[in-house]
Amino acid sequence: MNIEDKKTLITIVVPVYNVEKYLYKCLESIRKQTLRQIEVICVNDGSTDNSLDIINQFVEIDDRFKVIDKKNTGYGDTVNCGIEAAKGAYVGIVESDDFVEPDMFEKLYMATNGETIDIVKANYNFYRENSMPHFQYNEILRQAKYNEIFIPLKNVNVFEVPASVWSAIYRKNFLKDNNIKFNTTPGASYQDVAFTFRVLMKAKSMICLKDAVINYRFDNPDASVKNPKKIYCICDEFNSIKEDVEQENNIVMWNVYQHVKFQDYIWNYNRLSGAYQYCFLIQINNEFKDIMEKIDKKYWSDNEWNELQEITFDHDMYFERTSKVLINEKLKRLPVINNTYDIDGFKNTLRLYNSFYIYGAGVVGGEIYKYLKNNDLVGKIKGFITSSITNEKSLYGLEIYNINHVTIKENEIIILAVSGKSQMDILCNMSQELLQRTMVITDDIRQGLK
Numbered sequence: 533m534n535i536e537d538k539k540t541l542i543t544i545v546v547p548v549y550n551v552e553k554y555l556y557k558c559l560e561s562i563r564k565q566t567l568r569q570i571e572v573i574c575v576n577d578g579s580t581d582n583s584l585d586i587i588n589q590f591v592e593i594d595d596r597f598k599v600i601d602k603k604n605t606g607y608g609d610t611v612n613c614g615i616e617a618a619k620g621a622y623v624g625i626v627e628s629d630d631f632v633e634p635d636m637f638e639k640l641y642m643a644t645n646g647e648t649i650d651i652v653k654a655n656y657n658f659y660r661e662n663s664m665p666h667f668q669y670n671e672i673l674r675q676a677k678y679n680e681i682f683i684p685l686k687n688v689n690v691f692e693v694p695a696s697v698w699s700a701i702y703r704k705n706f707l708k709d710n711n712i713k714f715n716t717t718p719g720a721s722y723q724d725v726a727f728t729f730r731v732l733m734k735a736k737s738m739i740c741l742k743d744a745v746i747n748y749r750f751d752n753p754d755a756s757v758k759n760p761k762k763i764y765c766i767c768d769e770f771n772s773i774k775e776d777v778e779q780e781n782n783i784v785m786w787n788v789y790q791h792v793k794f795q796d797y798i799w800n801y802n803r804l805s806g807a808y809q810y811c812f813l814i815q816i817n818n819e820f821k822d823i824m825e826k827i828d829k830k831y832w833s834d835n836e837w838n839e840l841q842e843i844t845f846d847h848d849m850y851f852e853r854t855s856k857v858l859i860n861e862k863l864k865r866l867p868v869i870n871n872t873y874d875i876d877g878f879k880n881t882l883r884l885y886n887s888f889y890i891y892g893a894g895v896v897g898g899e900i901y902k903y904l905k906n907n908d909l910v911g912k913i914k915g916f917i918t919s920s921i922t923n924e925k926s927l928y929g930l931e932i933y934n935i936n937h938v939t940i941k942e943n944e945i946i947i948l949a950v951s952g953k954s955q956m957d958i959l960c961n962m963s964q965e966l967l968q969r970t971m972v973i974t975d976d977i978r979q980g981l982k
Contacts (some may be wrong), residue, residue, distance in 0.1 A: 540619045543619060544572045544573070545625050548574055549583070552582045565632070571598065574590070608715045612714050621704060624640070650702070652739045653739075654740070655669070672693045679741065681739055691788050697728055713727070714726075722769050794836065889940070891970070897949040920934075959972075
């Protein structure tokens with residue numbers, strides 16, 4: 533296929549947010565692409581580091597680079613801005629902490645062979661950057677037929693491939709005609725999950741390549757996959773496409789949706805700390821227990837089906853068998869906000885927030901109150917919280933609230949200060965929103981306060 537006289541063949545969208553450590557390597561790898569007929573739209577999502585300066589360096593030396601500088605609105609809206617501005621026949625997305633192989637976009641484009649192909653997708657490498665940089669080939673498409681055009685709904689194994697939106701190109705008019713966009717919920721994560729499911733559901737043509745075309749950085753400590761605040765974001769993604777699936781009125785599509793959702797939920801379960809594993813396990817149980825009779829077992833492996841059966845009929849046993857922590861340590865909660873058990877993490881978190889509620893009006897709650905008072909932080913305490921109705925209206929001169937009557941604002945947190953045996957019940961009965969704004973007082977923290 534002759535591509536010499538073409539202009540913009542592919543628009544590469546690079547969402548950028550505070551990634552100065554990796555950004556130059558990413559953009560330089562794109563600048564050196566063997567396919568020259570590209571435009572690169574870097575969308576700066578309100579970075580507060582030097583990311584915008586690095587982007588502007590490339591804009592100055594290469595007129596194929598463009599920048600959209602906007603306030604912080606989150607990943608989904610950022611990628612959508614880039615796609616909307618794209619002039620290329622195809623759109624690719626490159627995460628700003630990854631870097632691409634020199635011929636990535638030439639390989640992907642040439643695979644179309646001049647045909648109208650909705651999606652071209654390839655494999656990728658895991659990359660770790662330490663004293664000895666390491667690449668590991670990851671053949672996520674091993675069940676696909678390489679270099680052949682197919683319809684995703686007629687080869688449903690492709691739905692089970694990890695989302696990895698950045699190892700593919702998408703036909704711009706295909707996205708536009710089907711109104712396929714990323715979800716735009718601020719602060720959310722895994723927004724590539726719903727996007728990927730939608731493109732596979734709507735695509736009439738797809739080609740897969742065996743080559744690894746991009747290097748996915750596996751050691752970025754700021755990656756959202758390592759953020760414990762994102763406990764239920766994966767559920768939001770699947771809920772956002774539930775209506776789309778139901779409108780298709782396709783029993784195959786519905787079964788594929790349930791199967792892929794379960795796979796991603798188990799992945800999410802396995803990444804969480806032990807205590808939050810239990811909370812998420814209840815979520816899985818709630819979503820699947822009432823539809824078991826409708827699910828077609830033929831889409832599931834025997835192991836997966838057995839897992840599903842165990843979770844829906846006895847999730848406690850499943851937890852005891854699969855949890856990361858020993859049973860007598862399950863009540864140790866990984867603090868959602870500061871991601872550490874130690875006293876230093878507790879103290880650092882207190883500095884970040886304007887006010888606190890102390891959940892617990894007993895011995896542990898009293899210990900936390902005295903610590904805050906001794907450290908001139910008593911003015912930040914908005915009150916105490918209890919689970920049950922009590923005749924007591926105040927404690928230490930502060931109002932006592934029932935958990936059902938409390939609204940936690942953006943700059944506030946709950947300090948869960950109860951004995952270990954009560955923590956499990958309280959956390960599992962909390963709403964998702966409150967759970968993500970709760971820091972748990974562990975025995976380690978209590979010892980550190982003395």
